[in-house]
Amino acid sequence: MNEPLLFYALAVPAVVLLGLSKGGFAGLGALALPMLALAISPVRAAAILLPILIVQDVVGVWAFRRDWDAAILGWMLPGAGVGIVLGYLFAAQVSTAAVLALVGAISVLFGLYRLWSERRGTVAVAAQAPGWVGSLLGIASGFTSQIAHAGQPPFQVYVLPRRLPRDVLVGTTAIFFAAVNWAKVPAYWALGQFDRDTLGVAALLLPVAIASTFAGVWLVRRVSPERFYTAIYTLMVLVGVKLIWDALA
Template identity: 60%
Template sequence: MITDPLFYAAAIPAVVLLGLAKGGFSGLGLLSLPLMALVLSPVQAAAITLPILIVQDAVTVWAYRRTWDRRNVLILLPSAVLGIVTGYLVAAQVSDATVTLAVGLIAVAFAVRRMVLERRATPPQAARADLPRGLFWGWVAGFTSMIAHAGGPPFQIYVMPQKLPRDVFVGTGAVFFAVNNWIKVPPYIALGQFSAGNLATAAALFPIAIASTWAGVHLVRRVSGEKFYTLVYILLVVVGAKLVIDGAMTLL
């Protein structure tokens, strides 16, 4: 188990961000891994983060157990599993930085375009949960989640145009990523990323993980549905821009 105070100085804010993201403030979680990577290798940071995410998923799924869209989850999951398997198979061949840069560019372009469209006199009508788009973005979400821990933006790109009620949007993401994170456990074990020390370190952070997730659930329910979507678009731009910067700097 890690005992270095410097690690916890970075890990505690990172876990709080993950909890707020799981509670409904989508996108904030992508800022947590870079924080932990300041004091650990990215691989070890990811190994410690996954058990924390699974615990937080349990809290979020319980909180939103009655408000999630079954059709969306059933469309997204099969291709997400294929995306995770693809990510595992090509992990050594595809640069994390390249994937990160691509996801960031797509996220920023999507969010800016949607914000422009939503401000028109006649904003676009809500999209339907259709199979072709869902299968594609489900695969992308699974792949980027496995390769670069960036499954949130592809999920949002598919689901946000449907204009689901706030709690249904958050609940659908909670169920989808809860299943995804469990599916990622065998590949992480196969890659040798779970050790007794890493698991013990993750367990030490569980109380903060649970408390911050409940805080996110309660805080997001104080935000109106319209303001919630505006906030998510803004967060998507910020997170997408950060992914672009991270990916570009690594490639350069």
């Protein structure tokens, strides 16, 4: 567990962002891996973050356990499983930077489009997207989550235009990514990424992870539904710009 001081200086705010994301401010968590990759390899960073994500998922699912959409999960989770398998099979051939750049571009374009649509008061066609589109985006979400813990944007492209009640959106997101993160464990284990040092560093960061997730839950319940969606779309744009910048750098 002899990580450099720079790692912990980056890891603590990265885990806080993950906690806020798991608490309901979806999208912020996509910044965690690029932040840690400034100090350690992206592969090791992803392995450290996965146990933290799983613990944070427990808090998020428990907090919103009564609010979730079964239809969305039914369409998207099987696709996510396929995406995780594809991510495992092609991990060695896929550039993490390329994945981050693609996810970032999707986040920026979709976030800007939704902000523009809502400002004009127009109804997005995507709100009526059939279930098979959700399955395809589930595959994309599982794949990008397996490669770089960046599964939020594809998930949000399908789910956000449906304008679910705030707590239903947060609960559905929590359950979806809890299932996705557990499904990634065998692949990470098979790739030998869970050594003693990795798990030890993750354990050191758990108090910050749990506290920040509870803070996210507390904060999101005090934001009006209208402002909540505007905040999520704005976060998508900002996070997307950061992901593209990190990928190019």
